[in-house]
Amino acid sequence: MSAPAIDPVQTPSGKPGKSAKLSVSLTGRSGGQRRTTPARFDTALGWSDRPGPAWALRILLCAIALGVFAAPFLTILSGALSTHPSGSSLSFFPHDATLLNMRVAGERGIWDYFSNSLVIAGGGLLLQLVVCTLAAYALARHRFRGQALVLTLFMLTMMLPEEVIAIPLSLVLGHVPVLGLDLKGTVWGVILPLGAWGFSVMLLTEFMKDIPDEIEEAARLDGVGELRMLWQVVLPLCKPALGVAGVLGFIMIWDQYLLPLIAAKDPTDYTVTVALAVLRTDPEVGSGVVLAGAVIALVPSLVVYLLLQRSLVTGIAAGATKG
Template identity: 55%
Template sequence: MRFDSALGLESRRGPAATAAKVVLYAAMVLVFTGPLLGLLVSAFGRTLDPTAFSLWPDDFTLDNFVLAKDQNVYLYLLNSFVVVGFGLLLQMLVSVFAAYALARKRFRGMTFVMLLMLATMMLPEEIIAIPLSLVLADLPVLHLDLIGTYAGMILPVGAWGFSILVMTEFMKEVPVELEEAARIDGAGEFRIFATIIVPLCRPALGVIGVFGFTMIWDQYLLPLIVSTDSTTWTLPVALRSLRSNEEVGIGVLLAASLLALLPSIIAFLAFQRQFMRGLTSGAVKG
């Protein structure tokens, strides 16, 4: 729904209505892009006051990003990319295969499985923090200690109820007739899954890709539990340390914050077409 339609401005004509629309859109741009623009400008300037807003840095410099290297910011950024890269890949694989089983197969206890996934989405991270740390310290069956490793930060995000539910609901909308025609032509189960089901679910993959990337990238409690020293910190954890360190200037903190923000924006822009198709596909079906 358009904002001007919701406010009754779409049906109005004349200079007053045009001025109201301009003011409305300008306010929206200021609210949503103002903080980002302020962060961008401050990160490239020698400002001592992060609340001082400007459209262009008074003294443009890259010193903040150079000094960030001395604080190991780029190491933390690399750690974040490693975790989000392997974590998102694992999460999307698990979501696709689990959704295929839930959407196309019928088995006893399927309703219970769906309720269990919904229950995991309702539990705050703080509640499962201690049990999760105990499990990661002694992985059942394998008896592996994943504390202090990348695997300890990747495996827990490998399955996310939200992504599985989104993929399940989208796969239910794929016509069964396509599978039946493929089986008549001699296609096997995996071939049907890989060449028919998955390509038709690209919009849903864009949705879970954007949300999954943001969820993993913004993880704070999990890396804090797993990390045993600063060399395995991710950028969100490092930002808290930089903020509490009085020796670190505000410019370095702003530069690190900008580096933490940009990947989420880039991920959204990369998946934007599939993301928007995935969000609107449910509105045009049926």
């Protein structure tokens, strides 16, 4: 085999440069075709296109993980579509498939509770994003006395379980201080307590802190005010964080159980999560109706995740690579 032929890239002076790229071609005895090495198929998990023990082990681990996460959903869907679901055995496929459970759940008012949840989740998420964005902008882009105390208070709200504040919150909703309003039995009794979430404030604050000061200074030289700065400069750079806050905030609001329960005056004020607990205690309905209600309650969270999954993954990846 002949020696490799190295063709140096010439500099303008006619001499090979130190950083010149070398073009190496390996030829056979006949000086014919160039030999190329096939590109290896790599992923973040170290996958390879060649079957082997490691390849089989990774396939097995992925199958186990898929089974662990997918099995509950398949079981719920199977039970919701089965005529007589069994609560003592797992079944991934419905027996005697029927939509009777869905119809009975609708007759029990599941769609009314579902609409209540949609109104509360939509209004609560909108209010939460507005409040948390304004709070994060003040904490990240401005300096004022007591800033550390405000951050500490937001963190404390994440440390207290709902059961601890249930009784004080019930008293406040029944008689709002100063205003003297009774918010029980209204959607505002559920939406307003969810207007600020410490997690979203902390997340947006950390993202806004990483925005270069030069961008803000250049915008201020053009006469940009605070609200315009937030809307046209800061928020477009925080889209990944807003996606994460939107997905997690919606799931948090949608899964609320204790707050809608203490804010309701009548069973018609219940959300779908509370309605599922009521259906479970109803002796006239079986487990299939409860599973049908669970499938209905699962759909909005799944839709929101599928719509915002790109922003969610981008935001998590951006937060993991900071620093």
